[in-house]
Amino acid sequence: MTTSGGALGGKSFLASARPSSNVEQVLKNVEWPEQFPFKEEDFQRDDVSPDSLFYKAPRFVTHIDDPAIAALTKFYSRVLPPSNSPGVSILDICSSWISHYQAGYKQERIVGMGMNEEELKQNSVLTEYIVQDLNVNPKLPFEDNSFDVITNVVSVDYLTKPLDVLKEMSRILKPGGQAIMSFSDRCFWTKAISIWTSTGDTDHVLIVGSYFHYAGGFEPPQAVDISPNPGQSDPMYIVYSRKASTT
Numbered sequence: 001m002t003t004s005g006g007a008l009g010g011k012s013f014l015a016s017a018r019p020s021s022n023v024e025q026v027l028k029n030v031e032w033p034e035q036f037p038f039k040e041e042d043f044q045r046d047d048v049s050p051d052s053l054f055y056k057a058p059r060f061v062t063h064i065d066d067p068a069i070a071a072l073t074k075f076y077s078r079v080l081p082p083s084n085s086p087g088v089s090i091l092d093i094c095s096s097w098i099s100h101y102q103a104g105y106k107q108e109r110i111v112g113m114g115m116n117e118e119e120l121k122q123n124s125v126l127t128e129y130i131v132q133d134l135n136v137n138p139k140l141p142f143e144d145n146s147f148d149v150i151t152n153v154v155s156v157d158y159l160t161k162p163l164d165v166l167k168e169m170s171r172i173l174k175p176g177g178q179a180i181m182s183f184s185d186r187c188f189w190t191k192a193i194s195i196w197t198s199t200g201d202t203d204h205v206l207i208v209g210s211y212f213h214y215a216g217g218f219e220p221p222q223a224v225d226i227s228p229n230p231g232q233s234d235p236m237y238i239v240y241s242r243k244a245s246t247t
């Protein structure tokens with residue numbers, strides 16, 4: 001496909017770029033339109049009140065079921081730097097009281113960014129935290145090339161300025177550093193962007209893949225389906241990439 005995003009629009013792009021319902025195949029050989037195919041209306045939400053109101057009270061809950069959490073933790077145990085690796089820094093964006101890394105996981109610096117201070121304070125893996133509404137201010141307050149890994153769990157669907165956030169992620173990752181975005185099929189419906197709530201799991205993989213592609217600075221994104229017991233537990237998908245070494 002070589003048409004511009006303007007000619008097709010977000011939903012048409014998804015329909016034409018989704019030749020397979022297999023999550024692991026869908027990011028292979030995508031012919032991305034020249035321009036980002038999504039429009040402002042795709043990032044609107046039913047609840048337009050400030051996110052600070054919605055997240056004012058802490059929620060000490062898990063947002064996916066235990067098997068899905070276990071699958072994510074297992075995935076992290078394969079791809080994250082070993083615990084206590086000298087000089088490693090990790091950032092968890094849209095973080096809460098839990099980050100799902102392996103039990104006892106430690107690094108010199110693990111920063112959590114989220115909306116609720118009480119939740120972040122309780123997150124024992126974090127060495128520091130920052131409360132910041134990324135939909136108001138998508139600038140990540142860190143130096144260029146400073147993180148080895150950035151994680152984001154079941155929250156990418158709440159970002160209304162995802163390209164700005166992903167560009168920032170690319171800026172602050174070290175060359176070769178990894179960005180790992182994971183999501184399921186559950187969300188706070190009124191706070192998720194409309195292109196997410198009006199589409200399905202395979203489309204979500206394409207949407208997150210497009211964020212990597214159009215933000216720039218990343219290697220082609222890949223998808224993996226780590227759903228633990230299809231049909232019985234929450235599904236779990238990962239779209240990930242590395243910061244290109246040449247930027």
Ligand SMILES: C[S@@+](CC[C@H](N)C(=O)[O-])C[C@H]1O[C@@H](n2cnc3c(N)ncnc32)[C@H](O)[C@@H]1O
Pocket residue numbers: 051055062063093094095096097098099113114115116132133134135136152153154155158
């Ligand atoms: C469903 S929870 C997931 C929390 C955590 N990642 C986990 O796996 O349990 C969504 C998270 O997204 C964060 N979030 C939502 N909107 C945000 C925004 N506008 N800016 C920054 N973080 C946001 C909230 O703080 C909340 O912790």
